[in-house]
Amino acid sequence: MGALNDLTSSSLPAGVIADAFARAIAVAADYAGATSPNPPVGCVLLDAVGNSLAVEAHRKAGDLHAEARAIAACNAAGTIDRIHTVVVTLEPCNHHGRTPPCAEAILATPAREVWIAETDPNPRVDGGGAARLAAAGLSVRFLSEFDHPDASRLAADTERLIAPFVKWVTTGLPFVTVKQALDDTGSMIPPVGHRTFTSETSLTLAHRMRRRADAILTGSGTILADNPEFTVRRLPDHPDKRRILAILDRGSRVPADYLTEAARRGLRPILFSDIGEALTRLGTESVHEVLVEAGPILTSAILATDIWDEHVTIRKIGDGTPDRVTVSRNHNKKG
Structure with missing residues (x-):
């Protein structure tokens, strides 16, 4: 114009x-x-x-x-x-x-x-x-x-x-950002005894992305395997911000005490049976951006569909070498 x-x-x-x-x-x-x-x-x-x-x-x-x-x-x-x-x-x-x-x-x-x-x-x-x-x-x-x-x-x-x-104001659905950390072999699984393998800089980036999101989407498998906090810790969070923690849990496997602790951390946990239901609900909750922080199976499943908008890959190159961060937009989306 x-x-x-x-x-x-x-x-x-x-x-x-x-x-x-x-x-x-x-x-x-x-x-x-x-x-x-x-x-x-x-x-x-x-x-x-x-x-x-x-x-x-x-x-x-x-x-x-x-x-x-x-x-x-x-x-x-x-x-x-x-x-x-x-x-x-x-x-x-x-x-x-x-x-x-x-x-x-x-x-x-x-x-x-x-x-x-x-x-x-x-x-x-x-x-x-x-x-x-x-x-x-x-x-x-x-x-x-x-x-x-x-x-x-x-x-x-x-x-x-x-x-x-x-995206939200024109479709009623949130913008879906998928965050994926990979080691130098292409695996998302940290070494035994570790919760991550990315650099301090990459960890700060991940928390900055979490701070930007109105909701976090994960799977029950990630909850059971890692007991993640899903809080913003490496930079100040927005005052009084209460993010939705959308958990795909078709088999009702997530323990009640995890949900209670998540609420105490300032999150608002909601269980869903499928991702379509989750995104529709998040849209009605005025969620503009949802950050997918999940394990390999759910991450790959989402990336194989047309529902994601942005894919941020943090790849460990080797010891002493900065992680490589790439950002891809889904240009194959319909509409």
Whole structure:
């Protein structure tokens, strides 16, 4: 999508806009997993010469949206009159929900330019935030028209940032990420006496992925074999976050005391007989992303179907060599 009006020349250098987009994406990613049923969104406010006035994100449902939070930060700092350019990862909302429209909040400032990374994909709202801003005389431009060497990377980062929300809001189903750790022989089974074989860096990545997810999906076999905690331990978790632990347990093999302990750890365990039932239920629970952390049999079974969206492989290469991390998207999905 191109600019919505004829004010197409940005008054700020492309490098400044690129840096602002990168910071907006990064701060939004910090809150991925905390905003359901809303998407993670980041916003950067700049003055007329490109100085950063505020960098903020939507932090949780019911709280201020990213744009409103950034504007409030400027108001508190006494810099609201300097706001000139708004850089945001998602089209500002133009409807009343639990918070007022962000488009109107922007129009209450002296902002003259707005850069938007992605349009609002929600088919259940009127949208029109970009059109509302343009109709008021602001220069509204999109990342898709941005002429800069980093534009494609920024677009890819933004697309992944909101992919779980897009899937959920358009299909009612969660985005399915499969995490798989393999040793240098291709096995998922740790050596006897060990619970893992990946590096410290890879373990931190795994916990970062867990933090981003609204639910974890596993099988009864993994529960019985490893007694996993499924908590976020290598970085701070989102405050008050209570993830669903979806367990495929057709034979009712998971002990009741494991479920009790999981609940005490802050999880919400739910048993399912099959994955289709699980994904449908998780969708109704506003789960945007579910992380599959399972054993070889269930992992292979899921990857053999069309239900997964992203496959993250952490492969141990050898002692003293960094693990190799590869990310694959399911481009064969229908629809």
